[in-house]
Amino acid sequence: MPTRQLTVLGGYPTGPAATIRKDRWWVSPAITLIVLTVFSVYVTWAALQGDHYYANPYLSPLYSPVLYTDPSVAGAAPIAHSWLGVWPSWWPGFLPASPALLILFFPGVFRFTCYYYRKAYYRAFTGSPPACAVNPVASRRYRGETAWLIFQNLHRYALYFAVLYIFILYYDAFVSLFRNGEFGIGVGSVVLFLNATFLGGYTFGCHAMRHLVGGGFDCMSCGKTTARYGAWKRVSWLNARHPNFAWASLVWVGFTDIYVRLVSMGVITDLNTWTN
Amino acid sequence: MSTRTFKIWRGDSGGGAFNEYDAEVDEGMVVLDVLHRIQALQANDLAVRWNCKAGKCGSCSMEINGRPKLACMTRMNTFGPDEVITVQPLKAFPVIKDLTCDVSWNYEQNKRIAPFKPQPRGRDGEHRMYQQDVDRVQEFRKCIECFLCQDVCHVVRDRGRKDAFVGPRFMIRLASLEMHPLDDDDRVPEIMKEYGSGMCNITRCCTDTCPENINITDNGIIPLKERVVDRYYDPLARLARLFAGRRMRTKTRSEEQSK
Numbered sequence: 051m052p053t054r055q056l057t058v059l060g061g062y063p064t065g066p067a068a069t070i071r072k073d074r075w076w077v078s079p080a081i082t083l084i085v086l087t088v089f090s091v092y093v094t095w096a097a098l099q100g101d102h103y104y105a106n107p108y109l110s111p112l113y114s115p116v117l118y119t120d121p122s123v124a125g126a127a128p129i130a131h132s133w134l135g136v137w138p139s140w141w142p143g144f145l146p147a148s149p150a151l152l153i154l155f156f157p158g159v160f161r162f163t164c165y166y167y168r169k170a171y172y173r174a175f176t177g178s179p180p181a182c183a184v185n186p187v188a189s190r191r192y193r194g195e196t197a198w199l200i201f202q203n204l205h206r207y208a209l210y211f212a213v214l215y216i217f218i219l220y221y222d223a224f225v226s227l228f229r230n231g232e233f234g235i236g237v238g239s240v241v242l243f244l245n246a247t248f249l250g251g252y253t254f255g256c257h258a259m260r261h262l263v264g265g266g267f268d269c270m271s272c273g274k275t276t277a278r279y280g281a282w283k284r285v286s287w288l289n290a291r292h293p294n295f296a297w298a299s300l301v302w303v304g305f306t307d308i309y310v311r312l313v314s315m316g317v318i319t320d321l322n323t324w325t326n
Numbered sequence: 327m328s329t330r331t332f333k334i335w336r337g338d339s340g341g342g343a344f345n346e347y348d349a350e351v352d353e354g355m356v357v358l359d360v361l362h363r364i365q366a367l368q369a370n371d372l373a374v375r376w377n378c379k380a381g382k383c384g385s386c387s388m389e390i391n392g393r394p395k396l397a398c399m400t401r402m403n404t405f406g407p408d409e410v411i412t413v414q415p416l417k418a419f420p421v422i423k424d425l426t427c428d429v430s431w432n433y434e435q436n437k438r439i440a441p442f443k444p445q446p447r448g449r450d451g452e453h454r455m456y457q458q459d460v461d462r463v464q465e466f467r468k469c470i471e472c473f474l475c476q477d478v479c480h481v482v483r484d485r486g487r488k489d490a491f492v493g494p495r496f497m498i499r500l501a502s503l504e505m506h507p508l509d510d511d512d513r514v515p516e517i518m519k520e521y522g523s524g525m526c527n528i529t530r531c532c533t534d535t536c537p538e539n540i541n542i543t544d545n546g547i548i549p550l551k552e553r554v555v556d557r558y559y560d561p562l563a564r565l566a567r568l569f570a571g572r573r574m575r576t577k578t579r580s581e582e583q584s585k
């Protein structure tokens with residue numbers, strides 16, 4: 051019995067986001083949309099604050115490295131933590147005096163151009179396509195990543211900076227074991243170490259990393275145990291878990307900032323072993 | 327045994343419609359079994375392609391409840407008891423009749439790809455390669471050419487850009503040649519300019535769909551995109567090549583010829 055005559059051959063619906071699928075295909079892009087939006091809003095807010103990013107001996111990863119600091123601000127890093135000294139007088143008055151604004155660009159670009167996040171936000175934010183076998187939200191003439199999205203090809207340059215940040219974040223975590231010269235450990239230290247580790251897992255599992263350490267060669271081992279092949283194997287292991295590290299590190303970096311902020315504001319007390 | 331309702335698209339290049347069939351389903355059946363039962367008992371002229379019934383020939387590709395699938399590998403017990411099962415021909419290719427499509431566009435893409443070009447033999451007169459170096463290209467040999475990835479890829483399926491992109495199946499064929507330790511050909515300019523690596527926006531539907539679980543995007547397309555970056559977009563790599571005096575092709579063969 052003919053039940054329905056559709057205009058598109060094969061019985062396919064037309065129009066944006068139309069599909070025959072009956073499962074809840076929109077759940078995953080919706081979660082992506084919500085998490086990425088909440089994260090971006092929070093990070094922007096936190097970066098604009100310029101205060102309570104330091105709770106001795108913890109430094110929020112959103113503010114690391116501290117290039118300049120204004121130690122008179124509540125919860126600001128002490129001058130010893132600053133790479134270049136006190137807050138510069140040339141800083142334009144209309145911008146909040148926040149050290150985060152000086153350093154967040156690179157991690158931001160790194161995530162934005164990440165092959166995995168591209169998938170996530172092309173699907174969730176631009177509907178290109180929203181999910182598999184679901185009609186894309188129309189664009190005039192589709193050109194993929196060849197037109198204005200061509201800058202995505204410079205992802206590896208963002209990676210170079212991201213690797214640098216991993217070392218800095220581990221350094222921060224290491225420094226968080228000393229309060230006023232006394233060795234110890236607090237919940238915040240664990241939070242900071244986990245943060246560096248998640249971000250490290252994310253960064254070293256990068257597709258561009260996988261290519262650069264060995265994937266770009268056809269003969270990675272040529273029958274020998276080469277460092278190149280070994281590195282490629284390790285990066286490949288992380289790479290297979292790249293989405294997991296991407297989400298874990300995203301959530302954790304936000305959480306770390308919240309933790310340090312709340313401790314710095316005195317809202318919560320950090321459990322630790324220090325006596326001073 | 328239970329009775330299940332199937333909504334099957336019937337028609338040809340001139341048009342068509344969904345027809346409903348109630349069919350008896352036995353335990354252990356797959357969608358292809360039910361289609362055969364409908365064909366035997368209710369619709370003798372139902373066109374459906376199949377061959378191996380073992381997920382190895384890639385003939386029975388169709389869309390089941392809106393998802394590109396192999397009918398012989400889609401078990402009936404994966405559906406809810408009252409679920410109506412919608413079956414359609416692949417969206418990305420022209421319908422011949424009912425559930426069969428003309429997939430010849432894919433064979434045309436395949437013909438465009440230059441075949442394997444072996445390196446000269448080693449000093450001992452042998453070709454040598456090592457298992458660990460070919461592991462990654464062997465993943466792509468699992469392909470059964472079901473073209474489900476081609477069908478689900480939005481560039482091919484919905485964007486009308488068959489002119490600009492060979493599709494995921496042929497991107498991994500290219501990857502298997504380009505990464506092969508014994509292949510002597512350089513395919514990077516063609517990968518970018520003719521086969522269209524930049525058209526893929528790595529949204530991974532091909533990988534999510536592949537019945538052979540080939541990691542098309544991560545292991546095939548992205549590595550190719552990175553090689554394209556080396557050749558065209560990375561300013562430091564270009565500078566390094568300049569200083570080292572290493573010349574690499576940036577024009578495709580047909581661009582070189584048309585000069």
Ligand code: SF4
Pocket residue numbers: 475478479480481493494525526527528529530531532533542543547
């Ligand atoms: S990842 Fe690329 S090739 Fe695969 S379906 Fe998406 S756009 Fe197509």
Ligand code: SF4
Pocket residue numbers: 384468469470471472473474475476494495498535536537538539540542
């Ligand atoms: S890559 Fe997978 S989905 Fe694509 S044709 Fe081969 S087996 Fe089918």
Ligand code: FES
Pocket residue numbers: 160163164165166167205209252253255256257258259292
């Ligand atoms: S691909 Fe995700 S960080 Fe590089």
Ligand code: FES
Pocket residue numbers: 375376377378379380381382383384385386387396397398399
């Ligand atoms: S009939 Fe061969 S794959 Fe389904």
